[in-house]
Amino acid sequence: MRPAAPKLLVNPGRRHDESAARPPIGQDVSPARFHARFPDYAPTRVVDAPGIAAALGLASVAVKDESHRLGLPSFKILGASWAVYRLLVGRLGHEPEWRDFEELRAALAPLGSLTLVAATDGNHGRAVAHMARLLGYAARVFVPAGTATARVAGIESEGAPVTVVDGTYDDAVRASAALAAEDVLVVSDTSWEGYTAVPLTVIEGYATIFAEVDAQLAEPPEVVVVPMGVGALAAAVVQHYAAQATIVVVEPRSAACGMASAEAGRPVEVPGPHDSIMAGLNCGMVSIIAWPTVFAGADLFVAVDDAAAEVAMRDLAEIGVVAGETGAASLAGLRAAVDSGLAGLAGKRVLVLCTEGATDPVAYERIVGRRP
DSSP states (O other), X not given: OOOOOOEEEEOTTOOOSGGGSOOOOOSSSOHHHHHTTSTTOOOOOEEEOHHHHHHHTOSEEEEEEXXXXXXXXXXXXXXXXXXXXXXXXXXXXXXXXXXXXXHHHHHHGGGOSOEEEEEOSSHHHHHHHHHHHHHTOEEEEEEEXXXXXXXXXXXXXXXXXXXXXXXXXXXXXXHHHXXXXXXXXXXXXXXXXXXXXXXXXXXXXXXXXXXXXXXXXXXXXXXXXXXXXXXXXXXXXXHHHTTTSEEEEEEEGGGOHHHHHHHHTSOOOOOSOOOOXXXXXXXXXXXXXXXXXXXXXXXXXXXXXXXXHHHHHHHHHHTTOOOOTTTTHHHHXXXXXXXXXXXXXXXXXXXXXXXXXOSSHHHHHHHHSSOO
């Protein structure tokens, strides 16, 4: 099936002052130093894609491959782990001294038994459950109806029970939020009125990606392409790159909450069903804490259909990157942005964020033609 025409919007809220600058994190331990203490930490690779760059008339395309990160098939563990850590340290009342997770578990023992709760389309919830398992806590995860069996199984493999909500991702968020209690901690990557501190630390956690990229690329990118979802990763991209790069934000046509919010000049909800194969981007509402940063710093919103994501998955496979549907969205959006001519990308150095691996292996084999 040929991809449908993408929808594009030059962001009317883009600013070029300090409004999108990176704020100070304000802790003694940075996200990058924190993540380096994980037993299997290593920077994820950057893959050069000269063939894709030549086909699109770009100086270079570098793909940051987040298909394997700290034992999970997505970048989400970076934000989830840092958010859980900051939440627990806040409860503890001081920054503990630790060198490995055995020492961290001992330092957190005074907090007693806790349950971590999250809503997810797959990757964030699995990351929260993984962090709970590492620290010896319980976890519970809510997913929307239609979540792929493989993604549910991935969460359950971390020891967390999964509750399927009869509704959208946003309905799952509401269900998880309702469980908040003294011993039940909600760890969400989106935000709502009265719940902003944890999602802010999720955004902070993603800074590790860009610290690695700064060390990996000989020259900084002139264009960064990032998937939207609720906007947490996009906000982290803006904080790091808005002063020096054009930022392209990519969404599914059926869940383009960022584009709709940019058009309205305020957060608005896109009603469901949100049924794109780009499951991690099936969000009807932006995070209210991420949105001001995204609105101030994104240059172009691009909404693509599932067929475009499938083409991008096959293109990435040809350069050795095993990308899931959500992970390939950035490349699909880059192609649409270049073809439109709206952002003046010709001849530029581009960084594409591939945010997940093949989280649904059956779908990957159907789309790409071989097993991941």
